[in-house]
Amino acid sequence: MAQDPIGLIGLGAYLPERVMTNADWAQRLDTSDEWITRRTGIKERRLARDDQTTLDLAAAAAESAIADAGLTAQDLDEIIVASDTPETYSPDTAAFLQHRLGAREITSYDLGGSGCAGFVLGLDIARARVRDRRRTILVVGVELLSRLMDWTDRHACILFGDGAGAAVVGASPRAARILAATAGTDGSQTDILGCPVGGTRYPFTLERAEKREHQKLVMKGSKVFKEAVTRMSAASRQVLAEAGLTLDDVDLVVPHQANQRIIQAVGQVLELPEEKVFVNVDRLGNTGSASIPLALWQAREAGRIKPGDLVLLTSFGAGFHWAALLLRF
Ligand code: COA
Secondary structure (H helix, E strand, C coil), rough: CCCCEEEEEEEEECCCEEEEEHHHHHHHHHCCCCHHHHCCCEEEEEEECCCHHHHHHHHHHHHHHHHHHHCCCCHEEEEEEEECCCCCCCCCCCCCHHHHHHHCCCEEEEEEHHHHHHHHHHHHHHHHHHHHHHEEEEEEEEEHHHHHHCCCCCCCHHHHHEEEEEEEEEEEEEEEEEEEEEEECCHHHHEEEEEEECCCEEEECCHHHHCCCCCCCCCCCCHHHHHHHHHHHHHHHHHHHHHHHHHCCCCEEEEECCHHHHHHHHHHHCCCCCHHECCCHHHHHHHHHHHHHHHHHHHCCCCCCCCCCCCEEEECCCCCEEEEEEEEE
């Protein structure tokens, strides 16, 4: 008997209501709408309320994905949370989320520190776990970057926003099938992007806290830019080759939304027409692990994805990690 396809059976999202525009940043920092727009394409981003935590964002996105799948939290068999801004470092956000959702005592864990590639990696892991055990797995990408970043560092803080997206992965005749996935890591590049203070290598001390080093994002901007373009393009080609498909077969590319220039450069390398590439970085900024599920959700809500469409997700993040995945809706 043919098995039901494994893929996405529900999608959800949560965006905080508060909008921070480039003009708002220009009132606090030596920057301008013109500089931010020209270098990044970002016009505004969402910021969580002071009384919200990562868990609040994650739970809202998760609930909408579970409802979209026509399920309840009791139907879940596993929870994976991709985040670099966890509720607490220990225990992980997934433990809090399992309890908040009212799920059973199911396996729940975080993919932390994989930067913005975490959600796509989570989908790939979920696919394997569903195939192995016929499970229903919630995958969440959530980031509350505004809480951790240094609001005086104009190089970094203007890039980011808060938000959460989620998907339920399962086996169902109506699933958006995961056709293929690929992921990789170049651990020689751990120094180009990340938040190093707080672990065992650079422990959290009063001296470091006074210099706000715990909020410092280390980012070699142009190096990250080049790696991002190279890795996202290569991962896209690789995942298509694994599925025996070509770029001509793709209806929509949903790339990690870090910077409009990075997205355009990937489009150029892959020779994609602009209308085949989904962009929301102008409105949301870089939402880290939440960026891909938020963009996928918005693309679907905007009617950019039709039944039968082939959708390519491609992402990169601190590590240096990358991951790409193909979906047949
Ligand atoms: N407003 C105004 N000026 C700024 C600024 C800001 N917010 N941030 C930096 N500058 C200044 C710099 O100080 C520099 O001035 P100088 O020439 O006098 O030293 C100048 O603008 C150019 O800075 P540079 O860093 O060379 O700009 P860039 O064209 O490389 O763009 C990034 C910077 C960060 C936008 C770009 O490198 C990038 O997007 N990299 C990828 C980052 C990324 O995606 N990170 C997240 C990954 S998940």
